[in-house]
Amino acid sequence: MYDSIRTAALIAATLTTGLSAGLFYAFACAVMPGLRRSDDHTFVTAMRRINVAILNGWFGLGFFGALVFTTVAAGLHLRADGHAVLPWLIAALALYLVLIVTTFAVNVPLNDQLEAAGTADGQPGPAAVRERFEARWVRWNVLRAVSGTAALGCLVWALVLHGRMGGGAA
Template structure:
């Protein structure tokens, strides 16, 4: 079996989109249930720290890399039938359902949270903001988790069809 640039790009797209889907899924089933059990000040402070620390090269590689390499792989597969269409679906799904939801939903909420001076807020203010933030943030996170998993599955299917030359 010959490894081509096209197959290496597809393999990279699958790895990155799988890492992204795994990251969001793991967060959905571990961090979210855990943070629901802590008091408001702890939740708010923890989320501020997490939102600051997530901005790192490792996260950027899988978050941006998935979208970029899926798009490159889609372009490379143009004219290859089912493989192209599955990759196009994966790219659009990831771009709109994961990347755009994060950029237009989770990030603005994170910025609002980051701007707060938690030590200057009353217990009532903390509770009210948490309710506002957590309810919206978790819905958006569930959406991006679902869409990142769909994008990963579509890219896996694309590899299957690419191997069959369909």
Template sequence: MKTLLTSTVGGIDLSLSNITLTITTTATALMAGLFFAYSCSVNPGLARLADTSYLAAMQSINRAILNPFFLIPFVGLVLLLPFTAYLEYTSPVSPRFLLLAAAAITYIWGVFGITMLKNVPLNEALDAFNIQAASVEDLTRQRLQFEEPWNRWHLIRTIAAVLTSVFTILACLFPSSSKI
């Protein structure tokens, strides 16, 4: 497999490893940007809302984000990052491989793992909550159970997403030792 595709067009190395690295780096930047923008604008904006409005907005956002524009890069990176690292594996290991391996670990555990183990269960509990049937006390309690833990875990996955993107960008700065 390590001799599949290699060509140069206009001085640009169009090897499988470089094409995959470009796609991977773009996807990690998109995920980091999404999480960062959410942390800098959406969360502070939502924090200003009354309980009913906040809970309704979060329910709506959590339902809306389940679309291909989010899901393809979000889930795809779980496979793409290790594959991209694999394509750069040589003996001895190269800096590019080490950075991509670090990116894969950071993303799988720090972004995907936290999302699935922490944020998604909070989203699902919120989705099951009936805002219209809730008392004022129920609304306040639901917000307290959701907002602070969700934002804490979101901040951690945002930091992990930014680190993942930095690792992939740094990997681009090192020459490929792969012949793919």
């Protein structure tokens, strides 16, 4: 039973981390390059709408679930029979924490600044708003994509090692 719980936690950590890494990868490879080709007003409007739309339960499940499930999986592998897997889980957790810290220290504040920037008299227009936002947001999003993908790789390897140890075998 204990091995089944460890296996389930490890699978859940891998899946949710994959969802989160894939999201930031998609932004790096498709969303932001696509928006780069748009005019300033369209860019600012689209990013504002994306920043509102993304705040939903499905996003939360992947984003926070990865942190929770990876932490749980690491805790469940503290026993001596889980020590081969544990370093990979700790590495995955550390890499995912880079993603989380980057999100809350850089990308969310940039999103908030984008939302607060107006176009009324005395306020910067869309070109100035975009200028202060786009390059920095994209650069830090690439870090999130890379760290999330690296965390996913660590979790995949942890699953391989866990399977080799017979973890979760019925």
